[in-house]
Amino acid sequence: MNTLFDNYQLGHIALPNRVVMAPMTRVRAAAGGLATHEMATYYAQRATAGLIVSEGVQPSLIGQSNPGTPGLHTAEQVESWRQVTTAVHANGGRLFAQIMHGGRVSHPSTNGLQPAGPSAVPATGDVFTPTGPQPAPMPRAMTTAEVPEHARSYADAARLGVEAGFDGVELHGANGYLISQFLADNSNLRTDRYGGSIANRIRFAVEAVGQTVDAIGAERTSIRLSPGATIWGVQEDDVPALYTALVKELAQFDLAYLHLEVTTDEATLATLRKLWPGTLMINPGPPLGPGQTTPADADHWLRQGADLISFGRAFISNPDLVERLRNGLPLAAADEVTYFQGGNDGYLTYPPYRYAA
Template identity: 75%
Template structure:
């Protein structure tokens, strides 16, 4: 019988066990979104996990959700991450960077710019700012022509992640952040090719993943999803159809893994497992309401 402690082949990596350290926001970055020595120590201490997935890393300034989080959109940030990945590798570990665009879950006090989203609909509750929690602002709705640029931001950050020494990347498509907002039926009220029917609502996710696969390869690309989750007030219609359609596109792209947060019932999770032919990472969740940040 296979156990949690048996090795596993993930893309080009051999994991010594099947324990994956899930991404957790730490807010330990320095000014300018730079990784720090304390982050190197933190991840190195956890390098016996089969795979580490880093805290969420913003792919652009407007994509920053919380103060104190690191980025992967400048050369200086790339340099700052190299001691972190080197420390993990020196301890025999493997680490993916989670690329996280907050979309509407952000604040001008954090980034100096108005957040963006699929539609001009604010997230539920407060967001974090340098001066404490503030009500989530109404984001600027992206024009149709702008949307592909934000999909490409994930790919650019992925290239920088590999340059910084990461073994791969996980796109954050869960928990009410930008990809999740496009999947949503109440955060995404668009009537163009990115909103409305299931095929349109999954388009941004597919474009972001496809661009990342083109940038760093399918074996270095994973994605996190939270089917039916209600983080930051998102709602999703037609959850089985939505995620079955998305998984079919991800299978076509042959991504390294899908990381599902167990935000749906067991029957749906089993259905999605049957729909996904590749590596599946499962993460249980304890609901905490709209303010859970994931």
């Protein structure tokens, strides 16, 4: 059986291990969605991961979900990211940018715009705003004519990401954000070519991926999905059929990898593994809540056919996570209060493991 510490050839990129740092929002970007020197340090500290996937990066102003998040839609943002990609590469790492369009999960006080989604159906719960949590607002339903523009925004951001030095991109198709909203039949009430049947509801995801492949190449393009997840109120009543159809369509592109969260039953995930001809990354940890992926979780999914395992919260407080896992060292606990508060405390302040003298 493969282990976490075997190397792996991911398209044109040689990974020294199969431990991936999962994308995690940390809201430390500067005004204007600019990456910072502190962000460069944060990612460079974790460069021993086989691959790092960045926090969600908005591909447009209207695509911004949370305040304090970085973007990839202006020349200034591209320039700001170069310090991050340079630092990671200097430390021997590899870095993909996660392209994340929030869709209806946003607020006018965050970006000055009414959120837009597949339909005029608000998300469930409170969204983050500059003044604290507020109820999710009513989004504007995208017109049929503008839907392709939002699909193309992923490709435009990917092109800028490669220009900024990223090794590739991961489209965020999970966790109730825009691609996920098109997939779910309770957030997508459309009657045009993007709604109704499964074939129509997967169309936006397939177009976004296809345009990104055209922009930067399949070997630099990937996507993350969360089958059956109900985050932000999305509901998929036909998970096996929906994701079987989607994965079959995505398989034509020969992507760098497919990233699946364990948000549905193992039988469905096993079926998707059989359908997917390329690299499969699994994120075993729950998308929400205090739990985190363990070495036992990783071994289980490697036995089930995963090629790469992504770790989220464990990387926050353990910048040397690969070494700790390799040597069976205890993992440091993260202070959840600092996840989204900004500043360097709980961001750059976690040290590597200190051996006793």
